[in-house]
Every structure is written in structure tokens, then in C-alpha cells.
Amino acid sequence: MNKVIVYYGPKKEFEKLILDVNMKTITQIAYESDLRRRELIVKAENTSLEYKPEHIENFVAYSDDYSGINESVIQNFISFISLYDINNLYLHNPPLHIHKQVEKTFKQLEVIYYKYKAVDVKKIKEFNYKFPNHIIGQEQVKVEILTSLYPLVRKSSKKPIVLMFYGPAGVGKTETAKFISSILNENLFRKQFSMFQNNEFASYLFGGSHAQSSFAKELLDRESNVILLDEFDKANSLFHSAFYQLFDEGVFEDKNYKLTISKAIIICTSNYKSENEIREKLGDPIFSRFDKVIEFNTLSNEAKQKIIELQLQNQYSMLSNKEKELIDIEYIREKILSISSRLNNVREIEKIVQDIISLILLRNLLSEE
Structure with a gap:
């Protein structure tokens, strides 16, 4: 051969x-x-x-x-x-x-x-500059993430950085993970833990037959060194031991595969309201393995107004010229701002902007003879 x-x-x-x-x-x-x-x-x-x-x-x-x-x-x-x-x-x-x-x-x-893209000084500066325009209303998060990521710049540090993002739904936790991956110009590796039931999760984490999907195999296939474990709190505490060595040393092993990840960024998310609640619900063994626990705040009125403006611009830009002629963007802006206090997160804002634009266009369509 x-x-x-x-x-x-x-x-x-x-x-x-x-x-x-x-x-x-x-x-x-x-x-x-x-x-x-x-x-x-x-x-x-x-x-x-x-x-x-x-x-x-x-x-x-x-x-x-x-x-x-x-x-x-x-x-x-x-x-x-x-x-x-x-x-x-x-x-x-x-x-x-x-x-x-x-x-x-x-x-x-x-x-x-394969050599995954690494965090370097240039990427740190790019993150610092672009973050405020991508993640609205979470200014305090930027400094905490930068502080956490900086050890990856040092060549001597190969251990993964493990972060826990917590706070209300729809305020930027998942989007921040996507943003970090985009800075490295890679496709985010994302697993939604709420989708797994206990029995299937056991074989997924610890390995079943080669015909079954597994966490180890998907980690090997990943295109990014930014790993998002969404809704990590939904995983039964019985399975936390599967992550101990991964979080500590970057090593993950099941009955069929073994891999080592270096200089990765592992992000776990939850909707818990405080660090104490996370520690109480998840327990000290897994809590102690997070390098930093970062809170995402409820959106302020100022943040909501910025998001409304961005959503209006984004969705308006996707309309055809004919559709734009039918849209009074000032009217929509005033209407949404008047109810902004009742909107809780980015998803709700995005949906109401989309619904109002769609309703205006639909009425026009139905009125045509």
C-alpha cells in the first residue's frame, strides 16, 4: 500500500x-x-x-x-x-x-x-470592536468574555475555556456564541440538550452501536472550535460526569471514539436567574468546572429601542422596491415603540416587526382587484 x-x-x-x-x-x-x-x-x-x-x-x-x-x-x-x-x-x-x-x-x-482557527490578539480586538453592534444591551458581558478568552492567546494554554451563560430567554446568549464563531470565520458547533430524553442521551454521550449518533463522533466532525451546549441545564445531572474530563482537559471518550480538543471555547447556556441557583441545581462538581459564569441581563428600554431600530432596518432592506413603497416605516416604528415595554426579548421584537410588515403587505394584496 x-x-x-x-x-x-x-x-x-x-x-x-x-x-x-x-x-x-x-x-x-x-x-x-x-x-x-x-x-x-x-x-x-x-x-x-x-x-x-x-x-x-x-x-x-x-x-x-x-x-x-x-x-x-x-x-x-x-x-x-x-x-x-x-x-x-x-x-x-x-x-x-x-x-x-x-x-x-x-x-x-x-x-x-485539522487545525481549528485560534483566538489571537487580532480576534480579541475585533470582538471588542464589533460586539456592541451585534449584541445589544449586554455591555457588561463583553468585558467578562474578553477576560475569559484572553488565556487562549497564550501559546502555553491549551485547555478549553468553559463558560456558562445564564439569564432570560432571547437576550443574546446563543447569539453571542454565534458571534464568537463568526469572528473566527467558522460554523458554530451547536447541540440542543433539551431535545434528548434520558435513555437516548445515555447512548449519545457514552456510546452505543456504531450505527447510532454520538456526541464524540459529532465533535470529531465539527467545523468550529466554538462549541455551544444550548440549554445545558436540561441534561440530567446523572450525565454530568461525561463532561468532567472534557471541561478539565479537553478530552472526551466513549466506547467507540476518543478525541482531544485544544484551545476550544465551550459555551453552556441556561435560563437560571442567579449563580446560586446554577450551583444548587447543577451541583458543585460541574459548577466548579466553569471558568466563568456570565449573566445576561433583562433588556433595558434603551436596548429594546436599539433592537427595534435594527430589526426595522434589516427587515425593510429585504423587501422589494414595490413592497417598500407600501411601507410607512415611521408609522411602524412609532407603533412598536409604544408597546416596547411589553416586549421581553429579541425574538419577540423580531416577530412583531415581521408581523406588522406582513399584515400591511397582505392587506394591500387582498385589496387589489
Whole structure:
């Protein structure tokens, strides 16, 4: 075999390594192997039948492929590929079973880890400059985040920064995580913990069969080193132990995968009202692992007015020229400002701006003959 590469990181970067289009994936090969095995059974009486291994220029296994193949192929991977004449082997985020077999078999093995974008002085300054125009009404949050992120600038610090954002819904917690990821020009890795029930969450965190989704596998596939664990408080405390080593050292391991993340920003969110409530509900073992607990305040009237203005500008800009002629933006502004005290968060403001504009346009449409 000429080349054996194990790559850990996002799929789009892995694909850049495979220059030759003459390739077959492990799912294609497994399917064809099953068909050929059936043919051999049918032809078993032909004693002159000779086996000639198929030549494969580039044998490729994507991260998603492992869930679609038989468990025995994963457990006996080297035996499986020995049935073929392979020039180059490319493995994307393989399970531990496969990595160990390949590492033991091939001396020319090359392991490549994707380098995620790092926080540096330039990014710190960009965050400081742009934050007030992206996250309205949370001025105190900016300094706390900057203080927390600065250790990542130092080359000696590789431990993930773990932050807990808490406060009312819709005041900027998730948007702040998205903003940090955008500063690094990467797609945010986001998991919504409220979507998991206890039974499925156990296998998701600790690993089930290779056919099941898992937190470890999705971490390997991620495109960003900004990791958002939304509604972290919804995870049963029974599962907090799964995060201890990740928060402490950046290491996460289940029964099928093991990975290390370096210089990551891990953001947990909750709707708790105080640090004391977080400590009481989550418990000291997980609370003590947050590098900083940052409060997002209820929006002030001034903040609401700024958000109303931004939402008006954003949604008005998306209208066609004909639609803009039908919209009296001053009338809408005054109408929404008059009820701003009853609006609690960004989502409510966005919705009412959208509803009023849509209602005006709908009335005009229905009045046309």
C-alpha cells in the first residue's frame, strides 16, 4: 500500500486530501462484497473458480460511512481490506477499533489533525470592536468574555475555556456564541440538550452501536472550535460526569471514539436567574468546572429601542422596491415603540416587526382587484 492516511476533522477538509477521483467508499465496497459473496455461494460447485482481488486506487471511509456497515467489518477491518488490492487508504474520523488495527498493521501510517482557527490578539480586538453592534444591551458581558478568552492567546494554554451563560430567554446568549464563531470565520458547533430524553442521551454521550449518533463522533466532525451546549441545564445531572474530563482537559471518550480538543471555547447556556441557583441545581462538581459564569441581563428600554431600530432596518432592506413603497416605516416604528415595554426579548421584537410588515403587505394584496 502506497499511502495510509487517518484524518481527524471536518469532512470538507478531508476531501481536499483525496486528489484522485478514482475512488471507492467503504459502503460501496461492503455492498459489492456482499453481492460477490452471494455469487461465490452460487458458483461453489465450480472447482476451477479462482479468486482475484479487486484493485482499488483510493479506498475511502468517510465519518458517516461507519454507521452504514456491518459491525463485523469494523471489528475485523484489516481482514476486510486484505481482500482487495489497495493503493491508497483514506480514513476520516475512524472509530477506535479501526484506528488501533491500522496503527498496528501499517508502519507508513500518517495521522493528520485539522487545525481549528485560534483566538489571537487580532480576534480579541475585533470582538471588542464589533460586539456592541451585534449584541445589544449586554455591555457588561463583553468585558467578562474578553477576560475569559484572553488565556487562549497564550501559546502555553491549551485547555478549553468553559463558560456558562445564564439569564432570560432571547437576550443574546446563543447569539453571542454565534458571534464568537463568526469572528473566527467558522460554523458554530451547536447541540440542543433539551431535545434528548434520558435513555437516548445515555447512548449519545457514552456510546452505543456504531450505527447510532454520538456526541464524540459529532465533535470529531465539527467545523468550529466554538462549541455551544444550548440549554445545558436540561441534561440530567446523572450525565454530568461525561463532561468532567472534557471541561478539565479537553478530552472526551466513549466506547467507540476518543478525541482531544485544544484551545476550544465551550459555551453552556441556561435560563437560571442567579449563580446560586446554577450551583444548587447543577451541583458543585460541574459548577466548579466553569471558568466563568456570565449573566445576561433583562433588556433595558434603551436596548429594546436599539433592537427595534435594527430589526426595522434589516427587515425593510429585504423587501422589494414595490413592497417598500407600501411601507410607512415611521408609522411602524412609532407603533412598536409604544408597546416596547411589553416586549421581553429579541425574538419577540423580531416577530412583531415581521408581523406588522406582513399584515400591511397582505392587506394591500387582498385589496387589489
